[in-house]
Each structure stands twice: as C-alpha cells, then as structure tokens.
Amino acid sequence: MSGIAVVVVILMSAGAARKVNAQGPRVIDITAKRYGFTPSTITLKKGETVTLRLHSEDVVHGFFSRPLKLDETIEPGKTAEVTITPQTVGTFQTICDHFCGAGHGSMSMTIVVE
Numbered sequence: 001m002s003g004i005a006v007v008v009v010i011l012m013s014a015g016a017a018r019k020v021n022a023q024g025p026r027v028i029d030i031t032a033k034r035y036g037f038t039p040s041t042i043t044l045k046k047g048e049t050v051t052l053r054l055h056s057e058d059v060v061h062g063f064f065s066r067p068l069k070l071d072e073t074i075e076p077g078k079t080a081e082v083t084i085t086p087q088t089v090g091t092f093q094t095i096c097d098h099f100c101g102a103g104h105g106s107m108s109m110t111i112v113v114e
C-alpha cells in the first residue's frame, strides 16, 4: 500500500514540475521605431524572470540600460530576445544606442521595477 502512495506522489510532483516549465517566463513584446519604443513603459516585479522580445519596424536600433545590464541590437526583420530577473526596485531608462536618425537622442523607454 505504501508503495502505491509513493508512486502517486511522484507522479503528481512530476506533473506539477512540467506545468511550471511549460509556462515559462512572461514574455513582453517591445517594438522599436524611429524615435521611440512601444510600449513606452513596462512594469516588472523585482525577482520576476521576464523575457523581452524585441522587434524593429524600420532600421537598426539599440536597447541599452546599464543598471539593468541590457545591451541588445534590434535588427529589422529579426527578433532579439533577452531574459532578465531584475533585483533592484526603481525606475530605469532604456535608450537606443545605435544612431538611427535625427531624433535618435530622444529615443528611450521606461522600465519600472516594483
């Protein structure tokens, strides 16, 4: 009897683990286009693992934030992905660090970690 109980517990545990793995991190799509990002602000939770999926609608853009250790190149027609787990609460600016035209200097978005 106790052998059956152990097998049932193991099967239930395996099922729970599969469910968690299949779910994976939350994915947030971010589109870069001269001269901004859509959405312009995202909110993450401290300690939550999130995948940022980056797209460009026109030219090559950058996605850079020193405090969040982000430094991605976004090429048109391709998808760049970065998975982060922010550990610091705050409001962080992420900028384009590839010159993309006259308004390049104002191209940024906000990542809020709460």
Ligand SMILES: [Cu+2]
Pocket (backbone or CB within 6 Å): 061, 062, 096, 097, 098, 099, 100, 101, 104, 105, 107
């Ligand atoms: Cu730019």
